[in-house]
Amino acid sequence: MSNWADLTTGKRIKHLRGSDLTQQALAEAAGVSLALVQKAEQDRGDLSVGSLLKLANTLKTDVAVILGQQAPRQGMSRDDRAALRHLSNAVHESALGEWDGINNPSTLDELSAVRDLAWGAYWASDTAKVSSLASKVLMEGQVRYNSATGVERERLALVLASTYRVAASCANGFGHRDLALSALTSAKILAKEADDPVMLALLESTLSWIYLRGAQTPRAVAVAERAAQAIEPSFSRASRSEFLAYGRLMISAAVAASRREDAHAADDYISQAQAAAARLGREEKLYGTSFGPTAAKTEAVGIHVALRNYGQALKLASQPDMAKLPKSMSKVARNRYKLDVALAQCESKLYDRAADTLIEVGLDAPQWVKHQALPGVIGKRLAKVSTARVRNISELIGVPLVA
Incomplete structure (x- = not known):
């Protein structure tokens, strides 16, 4: 086969489809028209991001592979593959209680600090560092959690839940859906034991993203909307953490709705997110998640782009307060917006x-x-x-x- 990047998008789709899957079967499985598949393979017209997501999910690959940015199976660097294997071992073995030989696990405060560093590495797109730090927290945190009681046990549960969440986010970013769901399952069990509705809401936001990346946009919307209703704040009595979680869930719902080209729903969700951001008044960070007025605006730009409202997106991006993004904004969030x-x-x-x-x-x-x-x-x-x-x-x- 020629160099993968040298092929056209249509030839890549045809190669990934193979001889066992007809164009009609691909169209039906992906939920798109036969005409779209035929035009795609003939390189006639441009595919929307939504169509690319559907085709990639059906072909068991990543959008970047279809576009030639990665080669099939070799798209990930050796270091990233090694890091994800290490992270996978930590996620599964910690949940199964398979860690042995840790006589002096780190203290709660030390584990919390390492968890924060893992989130920092995630937002800096440093996979190897995420894997190393998150694995340490999961390995040592589970040992300490098993013997802890009272308040310490509740706090450890939240540290572990947040760490499983960063593992899920990292895995989902690379298209490892099964690992992401495994990590999120462990996180939800711990969050329920700690009885923390904000953590549960943020976990649902991550689940919505997993469904979105898998082109399951109706489920992505439903998960975010259901979780938002469960935590919907009273605007007179809500805590800042509740506004953060609610706003982030509304963003998740808006993004998923925009991928379904449901402009009315997307506008409604983003309006509610902006209202929550206004009540916060500034960017806030909790459990590795940031939200506030700037985050709401940058996400709104992306949503308008998905809805093909390019003029509105550029109008938002040209506002004076968007000229210089805050230094606290992560590299990933900043570049996704750009x-x-x-x-x-x-x-x-x-x-x-x-x-x-x-x-x-x-x-x-x-x-x-x-x-x-x-x-x-x-x-x-x-x-x-x-x-x-x-x-x-x-x-x-x-x-x-x-x-």
Whole structure:
């Protein structure tokens, strides 16, 4: 087979489909039309991100593989594969109580500090560090949890639940859905034992994302909406943590609704998220999750892009308070927002600005970019104007963007 990145998107889809799966069968399994599959394999027209998600999920692969940013089975670096294997062992063996030989596990405060470092590594897109730190917390935390009582046991349960959640988030980012669900299952058991509704709400937000990445958008919306109703704050008496969790769930529901092209529902959810953000007044962080006015606005930009409201997305992005993002904003969140802006710029025929934004993201987070769908989508749009420019961008950021 030719170099995977040199194939067209249509040829990649056809290769992944193979001879055992007909175009009609792929269309039915993915929930798209036969005409869409036929046009995709003939490289006629552009696929929406929603259609790419559906096809990737049915073909048991990642959107980045279809777009040529990763090769099948070899798309992940050796270090990332090793880190995820290590993390998988920690998730499953800790839940099964298989850890032995730990005579002096770390204290509760030490485990909490390492948990926070694991979340920091996740938002910096450092998979190896997430694996190393999270594994330590799960290994030693379960040993201490098994012998703890009272308040210490409740606090340990929350530290462990949050650590299982970062493991789930990391695994889901690489398309390892089964590992993500396993980690989330353990996290929910611990959160229920600790009787912490905010932690449970944030776990549901992660579950919604897992369903979204698996192209199960109705379930993604339903999970987020159900959890939001369970924790919906009284705006006169709610705690800041409840506003954070509710706002983040509304964002999850809005994103999923936008992938279903349900503009009315998406607008309603984002309005509720912005109301919660306004009550917070500033960015807050809890259990590895950030939310506030800036987060609500950057997410709203992405939602407008998904709904093809590119002018509205750029109008939001051009507001004075969006010119300089807060230093507290994670690398992943910052670059995900910038990719949304780049796509909106591209669709508005601001090709030079879109190219500059894509280069900025690629240089800032080269490893993270390889696992994202939007760089390939943006690259295809830009290639219609200048293939040479896109090839230069590909070489500069180290990510294949066009065949």
